[in-house]
Amino acid sequence: MDHFNYRDGRLYAEDVAVADIAAQFGTPCYVYSRATLERHYRVFDAAFGAHPHLICYAVKANGNLGVLNVLARLGSGFDIVSVGELERVLAAGGDPARVVFSGVGKQAHEIDRALAVGIRCFNVESEAELERIQQVAERRGVRAPVSLRINPDVDPGTHPYISTGLKENKFGIDIADAPRLYARAARLPNLQVTGVDYHIGSQLTQLAPFGDALDRLLDLVHRLEAQGITIHHLDLGGGLGIRYRDENPPQPSEYAARMLERLHALPYEILIEPGRAIVGNAGILLTRVELLKLAPYKNFAVVDAAMNDLIRPSLYSAWMEIVPADATLERELRRYDVVGPICETGDFLGKERELGVVAGDLLAVRSAGAYGFAMSSNYNTRPRAAEVMVDGARVHLVRAREQVSALFAGEQVLPA
Numbered sequence: 301m302d303h304f305n306y307r308d309g310r311l312y313a314e315d316v317a318v319a320d321i322a323a324q325f326g327t328p329c330y331v332y333s334r335a336t337l338e339r340h341y342r343v344f345d346a347a348f349g350a351h352p353h354l355i356c357y358a359v360k361a362n363g364n365l366g367v368l369n370v371l372a373r374l375g376s377g378f379d380i381v382s383v384g385e386l387e388r389v390l391a392a393g394g395d396p397a398r399v400v401f402s403g404v405g406k407q408a409h410e411i412d413r414a415l416a417v418g419i420r421c422f423n424v425e426s427e428a429e430l431e432r433i434q435q436v437a438e439r440r441g442v443r444a445p446v447s448l449r450i451n452p453d454v455d456p457g458t459h460p461y462i463s464t465g466l467k468e469n470k471f472g473i474d475i476a477d478a479p480r481l482y483a484r485a486a487r488l489p490n491l492q493v494t495g496v497d498y499h500i501g502s503q504l505t506q507l508a509p510f511g512d513a514l515d516r517l518l519d520l521v522h523r524l525e526a527q528g529i530t531i532h533h534l535d536l537g538g539g540l541g542i543r544y545r546d547e548n549p550p551q552p553s554e555y556a557a558r559m560l561e562r563l564h565a566l567p568y569e570i571l572i573e574p575g576r577a578i579v580g581n582a583g584i585l586l587t588r589v590e591l592l593k594l595a596p597y598k599n600f601a602v603v604d605a606a607m608n609d610l611i612r613p614s615l616y617s618a619w620m621e622i623v624p625a626d627a628t629l630e631r632e633l634r635r636y637d638v639v640g641p642i643c644e645t646g647d648f649l650g651k652e653r654e655l656g657v658v659a660g661d662l663l664a665v666r667s668a669g670a671y672g673f674a675m676s677s678n679y680n681t682r683p684r685a686a687e688v689m690v691d692g693a694r695v696h697l698v699r700a701r702e703q704v705s706a707l708f709a710g711e712q713v714l715p716a
C-alpha cells in the first residue's frame with residue numbers, strides 16, 4: 301500500500317494534489333511520500349521482531365538526502381557502494397556505525413574514509429580486496445571489520461542484468477573458496493572477521509531463492525565455526541521485489557518469517573539491505589504531455605520526461621504504470637507509446653498504453669521511487685528533475701531542478 305491515491309478522480313500524494321505539486325515545482329518531478337517510506341521501514345523492522353537485526357537500506361536505490369534523513373531518524377542503517385554514498389549518509393544524519401560497504405571495486409581512499417568514520421563492516425568481494433583492506437587498515441593502525449560476500453550460485457529468477465548470485469556473475473566469492481579466504485582473513489592482523497554476507501539479485505518475486513541461498517550460507521557458517529572462526533552477523537542482502545504490474549512478491553513479513561524459520565534459534569544478528577522494497581512504491585514521477593503525434597500505424601504521446609530521467613523501461617524493458625493525474629477529464633482513449641524527447645528509439649516510458657490525453661495533461665509514472673532519479677543522467681544536456689517529499693499536507697523540495705548552466709560549469713573551451 302502506498303499513499304498515492306485518487307480522491308474524486310484526482311491523484312494525491314498523501315494530502316496534496318499532484319497537480320498542485322507540478323504547478324509549483326514544474327515537471328518532470330519526482331514525488332516521494334514520507335508516510336510510505338516510514339511505513340515500509342517499519343514493516344521490515346516489525347517483521348524481524350525481537351530477533352537482533354539491523355536494516356541497512358540500500359542507498360543506491362534512492363540516495364536523496366531527504367529520503368536518507370527520514371530513514372536515519374527511524375534508526376535505519378545503510379548499505380553503501382561508494383564513498384559518495386557514504387558522504388550522503390553522513391550529510392543526511394546517518395550513523396556510520398550502522399553502515400555496511402558493499403561493491404566489487406572499493407578504492408583505497410574509499411576504504412580509508414570508511415575506516416576514518418568507523419563504519420560497521422566491509423562486505424568483501426574478492427581476495428585482492430581483502431589484501432587491500434588489510435593494507436589500508438594497517439596504515440591507519442586499526443582493525444577493519446569484514447564480512448565476506450559469498451556467491452552462493454542460486455538463480456534468483458529475475459532479469460539477467462540484476463541477477464548477482466550466480467557463479468558467472470562478477471559479485472561475491474565462490475562459496476567453495478570461502479573457508480580458505482576466511483582462514484586467510486582471520487590471520488591478517490588488521491582485519492576482524494564479523495560476518496557472512498550475500499546479495500543474490502534484485503526484484504525477486506519468489507521466496508525459494510532466498511531460502512536456497514540461506515541454506516548454503518548456513519552450511520558455510522557451520523564449517524567456519526568448526527574451523528574456529530566466530531561469526532557475529534549474517535547479512536542477507538536485499539532484493540525483495542515489489543508490484544509494478546501483476547507481480548505477487550512475498551510481503552516483508554513472509555520473507556522474514558521464512559528467514560527466521562532457520563535463524564530464530566541461532567545466535568546471529570541479522571542484517572538486511574532492502575532498497576526497492578522500501579522506496580520503490582514511495583515515489584512517482586510526474587511528467588507533462590508536450591504534444592501528441594498521431595499516425596495511422598502508431599500514436600505517440602511525447603512527454604517531458606525521458607530515459608535520462610527514468611531509464612528502467614529502456615534498460616530492462618521494465619513495465620511501469622502510467623496514469624493520468626486527473627481522471628475526471630473527458631478525453632478520447634487511444635493507444636500510445638509514451639516517449640520522451642531524447643534522440644534514441646529506446647527512449648520510452650511505456651509502450652502500447654491505453655490513455656486519454658491531450659497536450660498539456662499531467663501524467664504520473666508509478667513505483668518510480670527506486671532506481672528512478674538515482675539512475676538519471678544529463679544525456680542530451682537535460683537538467684535532472686526536481687525531487688520533492690510530501691509529508692501530510694506539506695511539500696518539501698528535497699532537490700532543486702538542475703539549471704542548464706550548472707551542467708557545463710566545470711567545462712572549458714580551449715585557450716585562444
Ligand SMILES: Cc1ncc(COP(=O)(O)O)c(C=O)c1O
Nearest residue numbers: 358402502538539573574575576
Ligand atoms: C549489495 C546490494 N545490496 C542491496 C541491494 C538492494 O537491492 P534491492 O533494491 O533489490 O533491495 C543491491 C542492489 O541490488 C545490492 O547490490
Ligand SMILES: N[C@@H](CCCC[NH3+])C(=O)O
Nearest residue numbers: 360462502503612670671
Ligand atoms: N537498477 C535496477 C536494480 C539493480 C540493483 C542494483 N544492485 C532496477 O532498476 O531494477
